[in-house]
Amino acid sequence: MSEPMREAVAAAAAPVSAVTSARLTYRQLTLAAVALLALAWGWLPDFTVTLLNYIGLHALVALGLVLMTGIGGMTSFGQAAFVGLGAYATAWVCTAPEVASALQGLPPALLPWAGLALGLGLTFLVAWGLGAVTLRLGGHYLPLATIAWGLSLYFLFGNLSFLGGHTGLTGVPPLSLGGWTLADPRALGVLIWTVLLLALWALHNLLDSRQGRAIRALKSGRVMAESMGVDTARQRTRVFVLAALLAALSGWLYAHLQRFVNPTPFNINIGIEYLFMAVVGGAGHLWGAVLGATLIALLKEQLQDWLPKLFGMSGNFEIIVFGLLMMWVLQRYADGLWPTLAGWARRAGVGPAPRTLPAPAPLPERPLPPAGTVLLDARNVTKRFGGLVANAQVSLQVRAGEVHALIGPNGAGKSTFFNMVSGVDDPTEGEVLLLGEAMTGRPARDFAARGLGRTFQHVRLLGQRSVLDNVMLGAHLRGRRGWLASMLRLERHEEAALQADALRQIERCGLAEHAHSPAGALALGQQRIVEIARALAGHPALLLLDEPAAGLRHREKQALAALLDQLRREGLGILIVEHDMEFVMNLADRITVLDFGTVIAHGTPAEVQRDPRVLQAYLGDDLGSGGAA
Numbered sequence: 001m002s003e004p005m006r007e008a009v010a011a012a013a014a015p016v017s018a019v020t021s022a023r024l025t026y027r028q029l030t031l032a033a034v035a036l037l038a039l040a041w042g043w044l045p046d047f048t049v050t051l052l053n054y055i056g057l058h059a060l061v062a063l064g065l066v067l068m069t070g071i072g073g074m075t076s077f078g079q080a081a082f083v084g085l086g087a088y089a090t091a092w093v094c095t096a097p098e099v100a101s102a103l104q105g106l107p108p109a110l111l112p113w114a115g116l117a118l119g120l121g122l123t124f125l126v127a128w129g130l131g132a133v134t135l136r137l138g139g140h141y142l143p144l145a146t147i148a149w150g151l152s153l154y155f156l157f158g159n160l161s162f163l164g165g166h167t168g169l170t171g172v173p174p175l176s177l178g179g180w181t182l183a184d185p186r187a188l189g190v191l192i193w194t195v196l197l198l199a200l201w202a203l204h205n206l207l208d209s210r211q212g213r214a215i216r217a218l219k220s221g222r223v224m225a226e227s228m229g230v231d232t233a234r235q236r237t238r239v240f241v242l243a244a245l246l247a248a249l250s251g252w253l254y255a256h257l258q259r260f261v262n263p264t265p266f267n268i269n270i271g272i273e274y275l276f277m278a279v280v281g282g283a284g285h286l287w288g289a290v291l292g293a294t295l296i297a298l299l300k301e302q303l304q305d306w307l308p309k310l311f312g313m314s315g316n317f318e319i320i321v322f323g324l325l326m327m328w329v330l331q332r333y334a335d336g337l338w339p340t341l342a343g344w345a346r347r348a349g350v351g352p353a354p355r356t357l358p359a360p361a362p363l364p365e366r367p368l369p370p371a372g373t374v375l376l377d378a379r380n381v382t383k384r385f386g387g388l389v390a391n392a393q394v395s396l397q398v399r400a401g402e403v404h405a406l407i408g409p410n411g412a413g414k415s416t417f418f419n420m421v422s423g424v425d426d427p428t429e430g431e432v433l434l435l436g437e438a439m440t441g442r443p444a445r446d447f448a449a450r451g452l453g454r455t456f457q458h459v460r461l462l463g464q465r466s467v468l469d470n471v472m473l474g475a476h477l478r479g480r481r482g483w484l485a486s487m488l489r490l491e492r493h494e495e496a497a498l499q500a501d502a503l504r505q506i507e508r509c510g511l512a513e514h515a516h517s518p519a520g521a522l523a524l525g526q527q528r529i530v531e532i533a534r535a536l537a538g539h540p541a542l543l544l545l546d547e548p549a550a551g552l553r554h555r556e557k558q559a560l561a562a563l564l565d566q567l568r569r570e571g572l573g574i575l576i577v578e579h580d581m582e583f584v585m586n587l588a589d590r591i592t593v594l595d596f597g598t599v600i601a602h603g604t605p606a607e608v609q610r611d612p613r614v615l616q617a618y619l620g621d622d623l624g625s626g627g628a629a
């Protein structure tokens with residue numbers, strides 16, 4: 001990690017250490033601000049209320065984008081189209097004569113609610129379908145696809161005659177809620193902000209849960225998340241659908257605020273504006289959506305006044321200025337403006353409240369297989385990369401209660417083998433059995449579910465999240481509660497159990513004092529130990545460790561050896577790739593030696609050390625004297 005990166009990560013850690021010193025918590029500050037807004041609402045000038053209403057509507061869309069883009073790592077330019085779906089659905093239901101005749105029994109006051117149901121239903125289907133097709137696309141294809149559907153839906157709105165073409169639909173009635181008619185923007189604004197605050201609360205809860213950890217893991221790539229048991233395709237689709245539903249909800253409110261709809265506000269340039277809001281506010285922070293929506297609204301207001309005067313003619317000049325400003329903000333504040341604001345708050349003594357959890361619920365336990373059980377059975381595994389044979393007919397068994405070392409020079413094919421026996425990659429030929437079950441073609445998360453835990457040669461942690469958070473991700477499969485329970489905070493007992501267990505693993509790995517530090521601030525050797533703790537949090541029967549001792553000091557290596565010995569006595573099976581020969585020879589029960597993808601020797605440390613092929617081909621005279629291979 002580069003020095004500035006380490007500093008940035010250390011800075012991000014500050015709120016964690018500020019837990020106890022905060023004079024005022026974020027929650028108290030938020031509640032005070034909400035109370036103030038509520039008290040002032042009746043007295044604010046009409047103009048301010050209108051502005052706040054639009055900020056609320058835009059923030060709702062940007063909120064979905066923060067979740068999707070900033071946290072889940074999927075960029076969308078097409079959210080405006082979903083706003084349009086929500087707005088057009090209700091406008092059509094409320095104004096079309098054919099709907100009126102079809103829903104004759106329905107009191108007119110309920111029509112907007114039917115419109116909401118249609119809007120959310122349609123959006124759900126469209127987003128699900130689009131997600132299934134486009135979320136598989138990697139790299140820049142997803143953002144491009146979002147532009148494509150954004151444009152398509154926009155032109156669809158403008159070209160369907162039953163939606164009024166480019167003129168749109170007029171005569172949308174106001175909402176009414178329990179006998180109250182929300183015709184006055186001031187009245188509807190209460191609903192808009194209530195919806196926004198509820199959405200913020202629910203998403204905050206979601207991110208602070210097991211499901212939230214899975215969502216955050218998406219950004220660091222498929223391999224790590226799947227190895228922790230996360231169904232990444234499913235999580236991505238859900239995030240995408242949720243963001244679309246928030247946009248549709250905003251569209252529904254918008255239609256009943258504006259009382260007419262036409263295609264203009266759902267164009268792709270508005271979609272880009274929503275992305276501006278999320279990114280400028282702070283794409284990784286939920287409140288960044290509100291900040292971004294506020295800044296853009298105020299700025300637009302000012303620019304639309306000033307720019308035409310400046311240029312002496314009218315036009316959409318603000319788009320140009322937005323573009324330039326966005327470049328400047330991203331250059332100067334890569335994570336948006338929210339972290340800067342949070343920094344000011346911190347200096348003023350505002351910080352997060354300590355996390356309080358109820359008594360832990362019991363977690364499902366899986367007894368370890370008896371010692372000697374064959375956990376991993378790789379049979380004649382071959383892997384070819386084009387013409388290169390990285391593994392040739394490798395057979396290897398790992399039993400419960402033993403440490404099996406896989407050694408060999410760089411490029412021998414050890415990591416390739418690891419990937420095949422952990423479901424990251426499929427063998428070209430041969431078979432991998434886990435606890436007796438053939439695993440060919442199954443994803444890494446199925447391996448994890450069957451009791452395999454692993455670490456990576458190149459550490460894959462969420463550097464900005466705490467060690468505890470990272471380790472809890474490893475326990476993903478031990479929890480059961482879903483998205484809805486998480487949003488409503490109904491999974492706190494389970495969360496408490498996961499946290500308690502993760503803390504135990506952190507402690508036994510000797511990282512207790514770092515539990516609340518961001519993982520990225522630790523030395524690389526310690527980050528490897530965090531990966532071991534994360535693997536242990538899943539309570540695996542089989543542990544795969546790819547060079548766990550690299551970067552550790554002598555003392556730390558001894559502690560690691562003691563830990564692995566302890567795990568072996570508890571009955572785990574451990575497959576370890578390691579270059580430190582002293583470490584391997586003292587620890588391993590059996591050793592398999594790979595060279596150019598082929599097994600050249602196999603046996604106890606003593607047998608392998610005597611094997612002439614090993615001595616000649618690979619280990620030379622250093623064997624047994626502690627020299628690295």
Ligand code: ADP
Pocket residue numbers: 385388390408409410411412413414415416417
């Ligand atoms: P080790 O972990 O023993 O150092 P690896 O398994 O990483 O070795 O690599 C074995 C061989 O396979 C190397 O020659 C490497 O270049 C090659 N290799 C590994 N992964 C790929 C890949 N995805 N595509 C092509 N070649 C690869």
Ligand code: MG
Pocket residue numbers: 414415416457
């Ligand atoms: Mg390797």
